[in-house]
Amino acid sequence: MSDITEALTQAVADACGRHPSSAGASGTVEWNVPLWSALDQIGITLLSVPEDRGGSDGDLVTAAAVLEILGEHSATVPFAETAMLAGWLLAECSAPIPAGPMTAAVAGPDVTLVEDAGGWVLNGELARVPWGRHADHLVLLVGRHVVTVHRDEVDLRPGANLAGEPRDDVALHRLAVPADRVHPLPADSAVDARLFAARGVVGRLAMMAGAARRSLEMSLAYASERHQFGRPIGGFQSVQQQVAAMAAEVLLCKVAAQSAAQALDSGADWELAVAAAKVSAGSAAGTVARIAHQVHGAIGFTDEHDLRRSTTRIWSWRDEFGSVGEWARELGTLAAAAGADGLWPLLTEGGARAVAG
């Protein structure tokens, strides 16, 4: 990690410490306005947006390092949505980027955007938009257009993931959008639904690496505090072996997230890296959550214990931006197509070069 990234992650960790995200009653979370202001003060809410568009021009490896800290603290802020997705979509078409928290989504085939009397009309529904109710603006990728919509213009049906983080359904009822909020993507732009999902995946993987790490730390602490049979349960080899197995999967989560971010930063041959990271870390984080609960015993399974904040996030995040199963099938298809002679080149070179070689 570079010195700059290290200073940055330290600043984010400090901010998370000063403004802890409340656990909330089970099923809901409060969005952390003071933490968002602190991140804004640090100047990273548009971290992966180019400098000439008002951002910090950070790469995704840096964004992943920040998200790992936020994930570790179960921070209730739409950082990935604003910094990695909405800001990025707008910057790609040189559109103005509004201040404040944003969220982003890809419009499915049933959402229509048609020109009408000098403006546009947007119609359709979006499922499970992250932080929808708390985002000032919703930035949509509709075909080859990026559309900015204000929260007050849409109908929200509140929903949540397993951790209580907002995942709201959004209805657009023949919404008139002025032309200056509809931006065509440049013809040469690489932006599409696939790349959007890949960035979303990398964001969640980084947060998951943080949540996995926190689960490990809590398990270590609990194993040294909890006494049974006259000694800390961490003194039993069976528990030590479980904790070591957990630590191994935590390391896998971290390396997978960072490697996928690095592959996306390089701009080429990221398909394999993102899919493989998603599937491997998705499974690994599930193992971490399972062992963390086993080590904690019944107390970890309750509303009053903080372990649930990390594990319910892991169980949600691993299947967001496409389930592990979907990505695994795609990856399996890619591997089967590469075949006996192409699988190893695919693994080592990730795609284009493998085919050429």
Add this chain to the structure above:
Amino acid sequence: MDFLTLSPVAFPEPLVELRHQVRAFLRDEITEGRITPHCDQWLAGWDPGFSRRLAERGWLGMAFPTEYGGSAAGALARFVVTEELLAAGAPVAAHWIADRQSGQALMKFGTEEQRKAFLPRIARGECFFAIGMSEPDTGSDLASVRTRGTRVDGGWVLNGTKLWTSGAHHAHAMIALIRTEELGESRHAGLTQVIVELPDPAVEVRPIRLLTGEHHFNEVVFQDTFVPDSRVLGKPGAGWKQVTSELALERSGPERILSTFPLLVVALRTIAEDGVDVDRARLGELVARLWALRRMSIAVAGRLEQGEDPATAAAIVKDLGTQFEGGLIDVVRMMVGIEPDLGSLYRLPRMLAEAVLHSPGFTLRGGTNEILRGIVAKAVGAS
């Protein structure tokens, strides 16, 4: 949580070129019938001719300085070459130990005379080493070695037995860990590494056959075997520290992930030829895990290249990697409808049999997975 500071490593362009050179060389070796792919070739594939052909291309001793006949290409370059060899199922056992760790131990602890005597020969593929650590009563508990070195004029006289010594019947030397002082308060004190040149009339090498009947393991008995002072490696009494410093090299490499990979390649070929439908999700999961383990292994190699000793991460790679090697077999078994058969005329049943029969060794050799997890637990403070 120091082990979590591992950073991803991308291979620089010259190493991508190197990879393609190795791949092209292997394609020729296979199509011209000089080698045949098999599983677990770093244990089972003893082929000095192949080792020499690698040496001619500068692909042995890549971590040694040029003055000792190496190419000074570094740990990452060596990683690229070795993983290409393993993925292709090439016979690398002859030079494996010498190239991976004995040579590096000589670089680190050897005298100038020892380096000159062995390293150029290792780099030429003319000198192969064996590891002399385990004993009849010493497996995971390495500090309990009982092979004795008794001080005599000009050197040491060895008595004792080493066990599971892969390749000792062909090797030119072994580095043995022996006890040179009475067992004192610290079990780790009084151990010494010595280089025993082979064959030696005072060293008896007896075969121990694997459950397949193959001869790779040996029992090596020292009966008043004389080792001159010039063949003591490093400092007498510093053996424990020296041995443990080899472990990261031994534990994190691609051979802890890829021992059964050739089986997957052959399975995919058969599946394509027979037009069988595969469970895409299951194949995807397998490939994803392999990708992640490889990234971890490369990240450890990156730390080794910088002269660090990422022992905990290395133990993790070996724990997860060797479990993967066995897991791959089960995925292949689910994908194909055949019985394992060592005597089959077809490659897939034969290779499946090799993989199944070799699988117990994956999670034992180089430190059992339970020992590795003990190391990890201790490092994260769980004990």
